[in-house]
Amino acid sequence: MFIGEFEHNIDDKGRLIMPAKFREELGNEFVVTKGLDGCLFVYTLKEWSNIEEKMHEKPMTTREARKFMRFFFAGAANCEVDKQGRILLPQNLRDHAGLTKEVVLAGVSSRIEIWSKDKWNDSNAYSEDEMDEIAENMADLGIFI
Numbered sequence: 001m002f003i004g005e006f007e008h009n010i011d012d013k014g015r016l017i018m019p020a021k022f023r024e025e026l027g028n029e030f031v032v033t034k035g036l037d038g039c040l041f042v043y044t045l046k047e048w049s050n051i052e053e054k055m056h057e058k059p060m061t062t063r064e065a066r067k068f069m070r071f072f073f074a075g076a077a078n079c080e081v082d083k084q085g086r087i088l089l090p091q092n093l094r095d096h097a098g099l100t101k102e103v104v105l106a107g108v109s110s111r112i113e114i115w116s117k118d119k120w121n122d123s124n125a126y127s128e129d130e131m132d133e134i135a136e137n138m139a140d141l142g143i144f145i
Contacts, residue, residue: 001025002107007117009101014094015086019105022112023081032089034075034096038119040089042079042112089114 006019018026022042031048035041043051055072058065075096079087089099102117115123126134 001109002112003109004107006105008103008105010089010094010099010103011086014089014091015082016089016103016105016114017084017086018081020085022105022107023085026081026112029078029080031076032079032087032093032114033072033077034093035113037123038097038115040093040097040099040114042114043110047110048076 002022002025004019004021006022008017008019010016026042026044030045031043033041033043052073055065055069058069060066075092077090077093079089081087094100097114098116098119099114100116104115104117104120106113106115106120
């Protein structure tokens with residue numbers, strides 16, 4: 001499980017330090033793809049395989065399924081950690097997430113999300129009332145006790 005929030009910078013070549021805490025769980029090779037809400041999703045190879053299996057069960061006659069699979073799989077890239085603990089993010093993925101310099105890596109249970117710092121701050125600017133309402137809706141889904 002991935003938890004925690006880390007701030008790092010992308011260098012001019014598109015390299016980003018992957019926090020040691022995340023590297024332990026990810027291993028040396030993993031998948032980075034276009035995520036939702038304007039970020040990138042990072043998955044272990046095992047989790048990626050699970051997602052692939054679930055997506056193959058979806059009917060290809062559904063336009064939404066085809067579009068999502070193109071978005072999710074065509075934008076994906078295998079990444080490896082170098083000796084300095086960095087990964088090279090392909091340009092198309094950096095463009096998708098608007099990653100230029102300052103980024104936030106967030107552990108979100110089964111995946112890591114990579115955000116531009118500005119988008120992260122904007123996306124997580126909830127009032128206490130908003131979060132209470134979200135929590136109530138999650139409880140209705142059986143997520144909280």
